[in-house]
Amino acid sequence: MNTPTLLPDRTRLVCRVLKWLALLILVLMVAAYFLLDVSSTILDSAWEGLQPHVREDVSYSGGKKLLLHVLAAIGYFSLTLIVIGAARVFSVFQKGVVFAPAAVRAVRFLGLTIFLFAAVQLILPTLMVLGLTYDNGPGNRALTLGINSNTVILLMIGAVILVIGQILTQATDIAHENEQFI
Template identity: 30%
Template sequence: MQNHEASMQNYRRFSAWMARLTATLALLYPLVSVLLWFVPGGLDMILEGLPDVRGAVGRVGGPGLLAGIAVTAAHASLVALALWVSSHLFSQVSKGDYFSPHTGKRLRLMGGTLLAYAVASPFVDAALSVALTVNNPPGQRLLAISISSHDINMVVFGALFLVLGHVLAEAARMADDHSQIV
């Protein structure tokens, strides 16, 4: 029993550390995603996720730049939300609160956010391809649509978190019912 307590204490410490890390990342992720548009080499990093567009990009500025920033910021905000929810979940676990109704709700929110991110990704990439080539001469503008294995993986992980969240919420409800009977 003492080993179990020590193990749980380690998980609580790890969760407290992860709560701080994910909260920090939630705040930084959208900021860094937007700043990439302004730092030397940042556009190259953005284009790594858009290999079909790389050779077609000309001068990026004006409405194309603003659209690219807006699309990037919106997509990054979904990641930030998932990280923020993760932070709250880790914080909850760090306090020893494992099976409350909040656990299931937070896992479902995280799953839904990851699903939204995955579903939005092909549209985000398409919008970025237009934004990055809008300043090109007619006939050299591009609309690239693709689905990556990353998008598919995010759908699976998002669905998994949704299901786990539902199961844990139901388990918490059943435990509450049981405690009221006994």
Template identity: 25%
Template sequence: MDPSGICATARHDDPRAIRLDRVRRLSGLMATASVAVAVLLGIAMLLYWCLTPASTLFRHAGLALAPPTDIGVAMRFAAFAVAMIPLGALIVSLLSARRCFGCFAAGRIFSADAARSLRGFALGVAAAALLKPVAGAILSLLLSSLSPAHTRALALNLGSDTVLSLLFAGMVAIIAGVLVEAADVAAENDQFV
């Protein structure tokens, strides 16, 4: 019998090989999706700050002040830059997720690179969660300076989404740290073989 035919048949019957193949395919899709979402988030944020009416921007910033009739390009750009700080951290985390899924797609499931990329993802999510309320407070000050009443307002929004994001990021970071240690131990053991 042809050895390659035997291997091909065994591969189709091997549940572990089937699962690994599924992980590789799904990981490839997730790597692509991570990049696509990162790009789309940046574009969506730019469009939001370019096209959203002043009244909606004030409402979303938690300001009960009367908005100006229009917000100039310079202020919209400044607000976009501030809003991109937490979103930038999230985009960096998505790129770390892409690297992690790329390792999985290449079959390096328990590699140190995959675990470190997973930890980078978790740290990026945590940074975004911590920076979001700070950026929101800065945005409220920026936008309130445009109010026709010339009143400044500071809106600080801390919600359950921030707490849940931090909890999620902490759990994933700890799991990734354990995987990094496991990969390092496995690499040390491979040196002795």
């Protein structure tokens, strides 16, 4: 049986360095969330988007605070999934094998995390404002809808990486089939 095609040593070294850099970034992101009170910063940005007359009617119950902090955590930690996905891709490629099921899974996971992050960022502001104002009186509830180009671009990038993952699946199948003939 033929040895699998390996990536050049230089590429493998770059992947190794990038994997550890991604893991360091992941640790820093998690630490920053708790040390810098990122959740409150996210809530403050949602609060600033409300009209003054709507703000006056907002009351914070324990359940509402919990809901808002959970939404803020989901929004923040969805970004960490991208970093985990990138570290996973770099980890697979540092081994040098490209046409392997592990590489396919890693690339697909990265595409899925980017797509999910963009989807979360698309609906999160709306959910935050709804969470702030759902129990306000009539006329003082708010609903915000917003789509920005960055979110649309991230959705497209995630979709493209998912397609590349599917193409890599086909390439892996072809490489495995070719190994059988040699």
